Amino acid sequence: MQTHPARRSGKGPHPGLTLLRRPDSRRARDAAIPRSPAQARLETFRNAYPRRNYWVHFECPEFTALCPITGQPDFGAIAIEYIPDRVCLESKSLKLYLFSFRNYGAFHEATVNRILDDIVDACRPRRLRVTGRFNPRGGIAITVTAEHPAEMTDGEAGNGGRRNG
Numbered sequence: 754m755q756t757h758p759a760r761r762s763g764k765g766p767h768p769g770l771t772l773l774r775r776p777d778s779r780r781a782r783d784a785a786i787p788r789s790p791a792q793a794r795l796e797t798f799r800n801a802y803p804r805r806n807y808w809v810h811f812e813c814p815e816f817t818a819l820c821p822i823t824g825q826p827d828f829g830a831i832a833i834e835y836i837p838d839r840v841c842l843e844s845k846s847l848k849l850y851l852f853s854f855r856n857y858g859a860f861h862e863a864t865v866n867r868i869l870d871d872i873v874d875a876c877r878p879r880r881l882r883v884t885g886r887f888n889p890r891g892g893i894a895i896t897v898t899a900e901h902p903a904e905m906t907d908g909e910a911g912n913g914g915r916r917n918g
Contacts, residue, residue: 829887
């Protein structure tokens with residue numbers, strides 16, 4: 754996955770946000786849905802309030818990925834909540850990144866953790882939580898939540914991550 758922070762050269766207040774510009778014949782190719790998360794670009798822009806803790810919440814209610822065993826589509830919803838530090842995620846690049854999973858085979862746990870890792874690499878948030886709520890297949894629905902920074906108590910770490918009580 755490529756990360757592209759907003760650059761200061763060029764015209765306009767956010768010249769580094771290449772996926773947000775109006776499409777022309779050359780740029781329309783750049784805004785096409787990437788074939789995989791590795792080919793996707795997460796773009797960022799400067800946080801106007803870096804001294805303040807505030808939460809940003811994204812919802813992708815129509816997330817699709819592929820089962821790595823059967824190749825069948827898995828449907829679900831992805832929720833992303835983060836406290837930005839120096840930069841914020843640009844939403845169109847995030848949308849195209851999430852859509853890139855449509856042809857990507859991975860278990861739900863790997864998918865949610867990959868999204869978390871890629872967002873951390875792109876914008877280094879103070880806090881981040883990614884939750885995937887996947888529709889039932891075979892009668893079982895799966896919800897996976899991954900957090901950054903990963904804060905486990907000694908009791909959780911010694912208990913396979915399960916909370917005591």
